[in-house]
Amino acid sequence: MTEGMPQKSSDALGAALLLAPALLVIAIAFLAPLARLAALSFSSPQGVLAAYRELLGDEVFWIVLRNTIGLAAIVTIITLTGGFALALALTRLGGGWRLALFAAVVLPLWVSVLVRTFSWMLLLERNGPINEAMVATGVIGQPVQLLFNFTGVTIAMVHVLLPYAVLPIYAALVKIDPALLKASEGLGASFATTFQRVLLPLSARGVATAAAFVFLLSLSFFVTPALLGGANNMTIPMLIDTFVNERLAWPLAGAASMLLLGLVLGCIAVIGRFVPLGGLAEAR
Amino acid sequence: MARAIGLKLFAALAAAIIVLPVIAVIPVAFSAHSYARLPPEAWSLRWWAAFFADPTWFAALIVSLEVAVLSAVACIVLGTSAALGMNRLPPVARKLLAGVFLGPIIAPAIVLAVGLYSLARSVGLVGSLLGLVIAHTMLAMPYAVLNIGVSLAALDPRLALAAAGLGADRWRIFRTITLPLILPGIAGGAVFAFVTSFDEVVLAIFLSGPQVKTLPVRIWEEIRVEYTPVVAVAATIMIVLAITGAALGRLLGRVRQEARA
Numbered sequence: 001m002t003e004g005m006p007q008k009s010s011d012a013l014g015a016a017l018l019l020a021p022a023l024l025v026i027a028i029a030f031l032a033p034l035a036r037l038a039a040l041s042f043s044s045p046q047g048v049l050a051a052y053r054e055l056l057g058d059e060v061f062w063i064v065l066r067n068t069i070g071l072a073a074i075v076t077i078i079t080l081t082g083g084f085a086l087a088l089a090l091t092r093l094g095g096g097w098r099l100a101l102f103a104a105v106v107l108p109l110w111v112s113v114l115v116r117t118f119s120w121m122l123l124l125e126r127n128g129p130i131n132e133a134m135v136a137t138g139v140i141g142q143p144v145q146l147l148f149n150f151t152g153v154t155i156a157m158v159h160v161l162l163p164y165a166v167l168p169i170y171a172a173l174v175k176i177d178p179a180l181l182k183a184s185e186g187l188g189a190s191f192a193t194t195f196q197r198v199l200l201p202l203s204a205r206g207v208a209t210a211a212a213f214v215f216l217l218s219l220s221f222f223v224t225p226a227l228l229g230g231a232n233n234m235t236i237p238m239l240i241d242t243f244v245n246e247r248l249a250w251p252l253a254g255a256a257s258m259l260l261l262g263l264v265l266g267c268i269a270v271i272g273r274f275v276p277l278g279g280l281a282e283a284r
Numbered sequence: 285m286a287r288a289i290g291l292k293l294f295a296a297l298a299a300a301i302i303v304l305p306v307i308a309v310i311p312v313a314f315s316a317h318s319y320a321r322l323p324p325e326a327w328s329l330r331w332w333a334a335f336f337a338d339p340t341w342f343a344a345l346i347v348s349l350e351v352a353v354l355s356a357v358a359c360i361v362l363g364t365s366a367a368l369g370m371n372r373l374p375p376v377a378r379k380l381l382a383g384v385f386l387g388p389i390i391a392p393a394i395v396l397a398v399g400l401y402s403l404a405r406s407v408g409l410v411g412s413l414l415g416l417v418i419a420h421t422m423l424a425m426p427y428a429v430l431n432i433g434v435s436l437a438a439l440d441p442r443l444a445l446a447a448a449g450l451g452a453d454r455w456r457i458f459r460t461i462t463l464p465l466i467l468p469g470i471a472g473g474a475v476f477a478f479v480t481s482f483d484e485v486v487l488a489i490f491l492s493g494p495q496v497k498t499l500p501v502r503i504w505e506e507i508r509v510e511y512t513p514v515v516a517v518a519a520t521i522m523i524v525l526a527i528t529g530a531a532l533g534r535l536l537g538r539v540r541q542e543a544r545a
Contacts, residue, residue, distance in 0.1 A: 011372050018369030019381070022362040022425060029422035030388050033399025040402065089295055097295055104299035108306045110530040112483035114500045115519045118507055119308045122322045122516075129308075129322050159305055220392030222486050227507065237394040244398050244490075257395040264392060 034261070041254030051251035055259070061239070068235040071150070071225070072218035075157045079214045080207065082158065083165025087206075088199070090166070091173045105166050113160055117224045120156040121147065124228075148230040156224050161217055165210040172206025173199070205275060212271040219264060236260045307523065312516035320513045335517040344502035345521065350413060351488075351498060352481040355420035359477035360470050362421070363428030368458075370429070371436050385426040393486040396423075401490035411493015419491055420481035427480065428473035435469025436462075468536050475533040479526050 044050035055061050086105065090098055108116060123130050124146040131143040146152050176199070184194040200207070222237040229235070234242075236256060243253035308322060313331060315324035335341050366385075370378050388396070400419050401410065409415035439462065447457045485500035492501045499518055506515050 015369040015372040018365045018372070022366035022369075022429065023384075025358075025362060025418065025422050025425060026384060026387065029400065029418050030391070030396070033396060033403050034391070036402050037395065037399040085294075086298055089291060089298065092291055093295055097292060101295045101299050104302050107303060107527070107530070110479055110483075110526045111306050111523050112485065112500055112526065114483075114485045114503060115309065115522050116306055118503065118515065118519055119305050121507065122312060122320060123305055123308055125322075127321065159302070162302065216390070220394065222392075222394045223504075237392060240394050240398055244401070250402070253398055257392075257398055260392055261395050264390065268390065 037254045037257045039254070040250045041258050042251075043254070044251035051255040052259075055252055055255050061256075064234050064236055064239045067233060068219060068237075071153065071157070071233070071235060072215050075154055075161065075218045076211055076215045078154070078158045079161050079165045080169075080211055083162055083169050083210055083214075084207065086162070086166045087170035087173050090170050105163050108160070109163050113223050116160055117156055117227050120152065120159070120228060124152050124155065147228060150229070150233055152228040153225050153233055156228050157218060157221060160224060161214045164213040164217060168209040168213065169203060169206045172203035172209075176202045208271070209275045212267075212275055216264060216267055216271075219260070219267070236263075309516045309519040310523065312513050313520040315513045315516070318512065320511060320516060324513075331513040331517045334512075334514045335521075338514070341499075341502060341514065341518060344497055344499045345518075347413070347416075347496055348482055348499040351416045351420060352478045354413070354417045355424060355481040356474045356478040358417065358421040359425045359428040360432075360474045363425050363473055363477075364432050364466070364470055366425075366429045367432040367436055368462075370433060385429050387426075388423050389426055397487045397490040400487060404491055410491060411496050413496055415491045416488060416496070416498065419487045420477075420484060423484060423487065424477035424480040427476050431473040431476065432466060432469045435466040439465055471536045472533055475529050475536065479529040479533075482522070482529075483526060 041051050042048045044054070046054075086101070090101055090105075093101060122128060125131070126143045126145065126147070128146075130146065131140075134140045135143060146155070180198055180202075181194060184198050189197070220237060221235070222241070225233060225235045226238050226241070229238070237260070240253055240256045240260070243249045243256060311324055312320050312322055314327050314329065315321070316326035316328035316330065317324055370381055373381070396419075400415075404410045404412075404415045409418075443461050443465075444457050447461055452460070483500065485498075485504055488498045488501045489504055492498060497505075499522060503515055503518050503522075
């Protein structure tokens with residue numbers, strides 16, 4: 001291979017030149033903004049660490065942090081449950097049906113999260129179709145509040161994040177030898193037993209990858225909680241937005257950004273020990 | 285038998301629950317009511333007329349298209365160059381760089397948005413086309429690098445060696461062999477970058493100004509206060525363009541598969 005190829009040093013130079021424009025964009029539009037925020041977080045007139053001290057000493061921050069993690073956790077659990085059922089159905093469906101369901105799962109990924117969130121605003125309204133359907137079928141006596149609270153945010157986020165759960169779980173489930181399932185069934189195991197002793201252990205990596213995707217994406221969600229949540233559902237990304245746009249408190253915005261980034265990187269460090277996260281990019 | 289029917293029933297129900305909320309806004313765009321309600325009881329095209337009559341809506345659509353096209357072009361030029369460069373690196377360096385390119389995908393959008401806003405403000409790029417294009421290029425380029433990198437990895441290295449043996453220089457090898465063979469990957473990357481930019485809202489909220497704002501930002505501003513079915517028209521345009529992009533991407537993918545078979 002190396003024989004007849006140009007020397008190594010010119011190869012390295014060529015590689016550097018080819019990579020330079022892309023890395024320049026990463027430097028000015030990714031690294032520089034993060035560095036700028038880090039610098040801002042230490043720029044409080046009250047002292048270098050004053051912004052962090054103010055943030056961490058404020059009860060509001062802890063409530064918002066609890067909201068963010070709680071929402072992400074609940075969204076992850078519901079999305080994984082639904083995602084597993086869908087992935088399992090995908091493995092059992094035949095040709096055309098499988099393709100159709102697969103298309104339905106990935107189609108929403110192409111549509112802006114903003115548009116999908118707006119759709120949910122219309123669907124979840126007090127006089128919207130979901131309330132109407134539930135009243136008509138007698139599930140509820142009268143319309144209930146589904147918007148501007150935890151319920152609305154959760155429903156919309158589960159819907160937006162579902163594909164990120166289905167894809168990795170499906171990838172794990174299709175690799176399971178069908179003979180194992182037949183054997184389990186043949187030996188008289190119920191579906192619950194087969195699920196618990198065969199399906200779940202053999203797809204654990206896919207489920208863990210899905211959980212990681214969904215949880216990490218939930219932590220950073222801004223548009224959906226901001227539009228569908230109420231005053232009691234503020235999350236860290238919304239808090240950062242109010243620091244910038246309402247309070248003009250740049251050191252606090254910088255500190256909150258660094259803490260959110262730290263939270264995400266911390267999760268990646270922990271999760272990365274168990275599942276490969278390179279797939280994060282391919283999931284979209 | 286009953287199980288198979290149950291499975292299909294589940295699949296149909298699941299597909300409906302996933303897809304219907306995505307397209308629910310479309311009927312509202314054809315509503316005759318003065319407010320957005322679902323389902324509409326009377327139909328008209330008045331909100332389409334309103335959309336195209338309002339210069340701020342139409343201008344936002346144009347800005348969105350401009351930013352998306354420019355970002356897609358920047359992404360494939362820089363992405364192809366970067367993928368070629370990575371291909372020449374030893375595996376360790378390649379892995380390290382792949383990690384760097386993962387950054388914009390992992391970092392929370394709000395953090396990038398606020399950081400970019402702070403930087404752009406100090407150099408006067410808030411509310412400019414250039415600021416939006418740079419931000420969206422950063423966001424979508426990693427996918428382009430990955431996409432094109434996959435195409436490059438599938439390339440038979442003997443082709444380039446054979447051409448070199450026949451006396452072709454590097455540029456000629458790239459132009460006549462590498463480029464045509466990775467073209468489907470580049471096209472896929474372009475479609476993806478276009479849709480990523482066209483759909484993006486968080487960075488755009490912070491980088492838009494009163495004069496230059498993208499369609500999602502215009503929608504965002506509208507639905508935070510009171511809105512009319514004209515928002516549904518804008519949303520419908522976004523859905524149609526994004527799905528067209530997806531279909532185009534799939535078509536290109538099929539061309540790629542056939543080219544290989």
